[in-house]
Amino acid sequence: MNGPESIVFIIDDDAQVRSSLTNLCRSVELNVQSFSSTEEFLNTPRPNILRMAIERDRDRRKQDLAVLSLRKRYDSLTAREREIMHLVTRGLLNKQVAAELNLSEVTVKVHRGRIMQKMEAKSLADLVRMSDQIGSLPDPSVVADT
Numbered sequence: 001m002n003g004p005e006s007i008v009f010i011i012d013d014d015a016q017v018r019s020s021l022t023n024l025c026r027s028v029e030l031n032v033q034s035f036s037s038t039e040e041f042l043n044t045p046r047p048n049i050l051r052m053a054i055e056r057d058r059d060r061r062k063q064d065l066a067v068l069s070l071r072k073r074y075d076s077l078t079a080r081e082r083e084i085m086h087l088v089t090r091g092l093l094n095k096q097v098a099a100e101l102n103l104s105e106v107t108v109k110v111h112r113g114r115i116m117q118k119m120e121a122k123s124l125a126d127l128v129r130m131s132d133q134i135g136s137l138p139d140p141s142v143v144a145d146t
Contacts, residue, residue: 006030006031007031007032007033007046008030008031008033009032009033009034009035010022010025010033010034010035011034011035011036011037011038011040011041012034013036013037018034018035018036019034021034022034067133070130070133070134073118073119073120073130074119074130074134076118077119080101080111081111081115081118084097084101084111084112084115085115085119085127085131087100087101088112088115088124088127089124089128089131089132094108094109094112115127
């Protein structure tokens, strides 16, 4: 929680205490503002925390929608397409995928084209990025024990 917008406010009338606490916080890379009194603290303009919270929530919602969209596209793949996608994004050539799955190279190319279309990937690099994201997503079919 010590992102660039997080700030530790120190209020103390003792300059040495204030300085020591400020140095301690900065030593662990926290943003710090120190004040000698509550009046000074209250009269100092601070970042609009509500605006920042709304922006952060907006960004999180965009990310959630992107993840949901990616998950839906991945779920639209057949089991064979998922298998081929996994091998292709690991760096295997079409002929290597074909040999691994005992398919013809033409069949692999057809599946790969469908994968690119269904996943809306513009390039193999896009597909690899998507695969990395999918790999880091929790499986919705697995129910966590709570």
